[in-house]
Amino acid sequence: MGRLLIVSNRLPVTVKAGRGGAVEIQLSTGGLATGMKGPHERLGGLWIGWPGDLEGLSAAARDEADARLAEHRLVPVPLSADEIARYYEGYSNAILWPLFHYSAARLPPEVSGFDVYERVNARFAGAVADQWREGDLVWIHDYQLMLVPAMLRERLPGARIGFFLHIPFPSSEIFRLLPQRERLLEGLLGADLLGFHTSTFVRHFASSALRLVGATTEVDRVRWRGREVRLGVFPMGIDAAHFDALARSPEVEERARAHRAEGTPILLGIDRLDYTKGIQRRLLAYEALLRAHPELRKKVRLVQVAVPSRENVEAYRELRDEVDALVGRIHGEYATPGWSPIHYLYRGLAPPDLVALYRAADAVLVTPLRDGMNLVAKEFVAARPDGDGVLVLSEFAGAAAELAEALLVNPYDVEHTAEVFHRALTLPEDERRTRMALLRERVLGHDVHGWARAFVAALEQVEAAGGRVETAPSPPAVLRAALARARAAPRLGLLLDYDGTLVPFAPTPDLAAPDPALLELLRALAARPGTQVHLVSGRRRESLQRWFGALPLGLHAEHGLWARPRGGTWQAVPIPEARWRAPVLGILRGFTDRTPGSIIEEKTAGLAWHYRSADPEYGAAQAKELSLHLTELLREEPVEILPGDRVLEVRPRGVDKGRAVGLALGAGDGSLLVAMGDDRTDEDLFAALPEGSLAIHVGPAPSRAALRVADVRAARAALADLLSPA
Ligand SMILES: Nc1ncnc2c1ncn2[C@@H]1O[C@H](COP(=O)(O)OP(=O)(O)O[C@H]2O[C@H](CO)[C@@H](O)[C@H](O)[C@H]2O)[C@@H](O)[C@H]1O
Ligand SMILES: O=P(O)(O)OC[C@H](O)CO
Structure with missing residues (x-):
């Protein structure tokens, strides 16, 4: 390995x-x-x-x-002073950090520094x-x-x-x-x-x-x-055995005893001095506790240790001043000659000092406004081999998803947080021990080593599954060879899907009109000796006629229901009367009303419900429900319900894009067929191709096609390649 x-x-x-x-x-x-x-x-x-x-x-x-x-x-990887200022203090810690912690108001008026971020990356x-x-x-x-x-x-x-x-x-x-x-x-x-x-x-x-x-x-x-x-x-753990062992060491036990010698219960906060950690609101809640419970004055103390962090970032300097001022105010209000309500330490502690405080605390207050995980919560639990102590934990710390036995708080609710601090100080010993035992089971059983092993194992498995190449574009040499074969064929038939293949998707179907470059490409392909070009689309024939009517192409609309041979007129496959149409239209209208951004496309034989412009998650959920509903309703009807790329379509059974293959081969001239498409309806086209044809899928979705290109641009490049000399 x-x-x-x-x-x-x-x-x-x-x-x-x-x-x-x-x-x-x-x-x-x-x-x-x-x-x-x-x-x-x-x-x-x-x-x-x-x-x-x-x-x-x-x-x-x-x-x-x-x-x-x-x-x-x-x-x-050394960084220059300018890089530290603009990549680390700037883009990383004055922009990404506040934003990822939901502090959008802290963003500077202009977001700058990305160029340096990019360079350092x-x-x-x-x-x-x-x-x-x-x-x-x-x-x-x-x-x-x-x-x-x-x-x-x-x-x-x-x-x-x-x-x-x-x-x-x-x-x-x-x-x-x-x-x-x-x-x-x-x-x-x-x-x-x-x-x-x-x-x-x-x-x-x-x-x-x-x-x-x-x-x-x-x-x-x-x-x-x-x-x-x-x-x-992967919820990160800590080196729990290390904290547990350190907490049991005579040196730490001695220091913890010294902390407790004063006899007043200890509430403890340990943080990097960061505005996400909720230190100010914690202090406010402590102040509210002393206000609401006068009996606790002189009977409790808050030890708050804040390690300096990112001191060159303005928000952190401001925070330091604000915390200083708050600590000063609470002191001014409540301190007595013999009692300090808060012991505020502005520095980092060596591990034995940190663990001695964890060991001595009655309750540790972990009250971030937003936190990825928060390891302090777990360190405290691991440092309590005595099985006592209370963890007060913000519901906005990632750790809250795992440590349900903590006393959970919403740190924005200062009064309630104060009451939870009170509860932590008065919790009966039985309950404290029950909660701590469960917390220790979790923290000791899921440590950082298991976490790292799980991540590495998952990463190794990703490789073993080889998933990433499954839907990758064909290697350039393979595609080149296939196109060379097509160029060399005396007669060539091209069967091309339109949306998602020749043009990218637009918010609504009518906006996906062909651009001049595409029209030129199609014209040139149609003019190529021995070549016939067919557009095979799910669209209505009116759109195809409007956009391509003047070109010498075969046109196939509504998945082959309508066909117009090159230079000919539109003809439809006869289909039985659609009894289902009116009720389905009613249902689609209901879904459209309830799904902002969705639209109905009415075709001759089919109905399509497009949700490309709807909220993607809500649209997909609605489509799923609609599909279930229609499947139930149309069980006895000769129709198919087809989920496409942000569209759900109902169309008569037996009419699919495969029909275009028969029409293209009609002359029996032995053409080599090349088909291109991007969604499920194009799979019918691929399936109907005679042996030896070339099927090219566009995009990453699963497909039966043997060849694949990444996107519309690559699809057009492949077609343009057919125009070069054989
Ligand atoms: N005064 C002090 N003296 C000595 N040591 C001190 C100290 N104050 C804090 N520490 C130590 O610093 C670490 C802080 O870890 P946290 O998980 O709280 O947050 P941090 O925001 O740094 O990490 C980011 O990464 C971690 C790990 O993924 C996430 O938990 C977190 O949400 C995310 O913001 C702890 O190991 C703690 O012991
Ligand atoms: O001191 P920093 O800026 O490296 O931040 C420390 C935190 O662990 C970031 O995840």
Whole structure:
């Protein structure tokens, strides 16, 4: 097996210039860096990332830092001061971070820095490609590197690439605010496997992929541009055994005892100083607790430890001032000479100090306004081998999806949160222990090592399934050879679907008129010696006549119900009277009224309900219901119900596009037939082709066609190729 290449913005250690410019290496804080450290140590391989701001280090000191990082299998990707300002502090942390945490109001008036974000992502992709060897797995992490999967896919088409997002993926209504939304989605869709903490984030991602780039989505996968990308829920764990063992160590027990010596119960908050963590509202709720319960004054204290984070980003500087002011106000109001209501520490703590606080706390308050997971909640639980202690947890932390035995709060409801703090302080011991036992079972049973193993195993499986090539375009050499055969044929018949094959889909059928380049291409093909061209469409004959009537083409409308030979007149296949038509029309009208953006297309023999311009998810759900309804109603009728690309069609049985094949071969001149189409109705056309014909499917959907091109542009290029000399 190959190695695991972990790729993240920040390495688990940060290099700094110490005294006199000496190299200083510290552990990084933050969930990703602390969390992935254990799996990196265990799984081997390399970790590629930013080593921190190297300002103030001489060239020799940087070499020394590189050598020390290499000892730990860490590969640095240095960033310049400008890149740190515009890629890290700018686009990543002043734009993506607030937006993904639903803080749209924090976006600057102008979203800038994407060019640098792109450049740095390309640098990361280059650094990975330099290290990659056949068989290696690539695991990219988080929002700072969302373009890397596609950039890497381009450089290493055969690599297995996974991506995990540590923060929430927001609702598509929020995500779509980003000017670069399509680029970011396309970047992510370069991966084979995309992992998220919760099923809600998976759902939001799939919804954005469907709505913004038109990907085909299912619960656990997305199909796009001929590739299949798996989606998975992987709730991240912590190194639970490590926290448990540290919490049992005599050193930590001693420190925890010292914390408790004062005798007043401890409420504890541990956070990166970040506006998403809900520190201000937590302080307000604590203030409300002291106001509503005077008996708790002098009888409780809140220890709030906030580790400095992203200090060059304005919102974080403002937050620091706001928290300082709030702490000052609560002190001013409630402190007495012998009692401080809040112990506020603005720094990071070493692991034993952190765990001693977890061990000493009566309740830990994890009240983010929005959080991907929140590892503090899990660390606290793992650090309680004594089985006591209460976890208060925001319902907006990803962890809430797993830790149902915590006391859950809505942090926006400050008064209620205060009451939950009170409840945490007064919960009977039995209940505390029951809840903690269940929480520990979950946290100890699903640790970060199991999490990493599950992700890597899923990534390996994606490769084993080989799903991604199934619907990929035919290799260029294969397509070229087929087209060369067509060019060499003395007589050639082209059977071409229209929508989705020769033109891209438009919001409504009438807007998909042919452009001059297409008309020219069809004219040239029809003028090619020995060549007949047929358009085989599900459209009404009026549209085909209006657009193509003047061209020397065979026209086939309504899936072959109507046909007009080249230079001839329209003729229809006789069909029985359609008793079903009026009631079906009534039902379609009802669905159209209830589904904004949908329309009915009335054809001679069939009826089509288009929902391309409706909300994609609601439209699809309505189509499913409509289909069930019609299937039941039309059981005895000689009709078929055909789901197409955002259309549901009812048409008489026995009339399908295959009929065009017979008409095209009518002359019995031994033509080689080439058929092209993109949806299910074109499968009838492909099925009716005589042996030796060429069937070319357009797009990524499953098809019986032996050849495949990616999209309309590629379909037209293939047709244009037929015009070059044999
Ligand atoms: N004062 C202090 N001193 C020492 N250590 C401190 C500290 N304050 C915090 N830490 C440590 O920093 C880490 C913070 O992890 P979190 O999960 O809370 O959030 P973060 O937002 O960094 O991570 C992102 O990634 C993680 C992992 O995926 C997601 O849980 C999260 O939602 C997402 O925002 C914890 O390991 C904690 O112990
Ligand atoms: O300090 P940062 O900016 O690397 O952020 C730390 C968090 O873990 C981001 O997921």
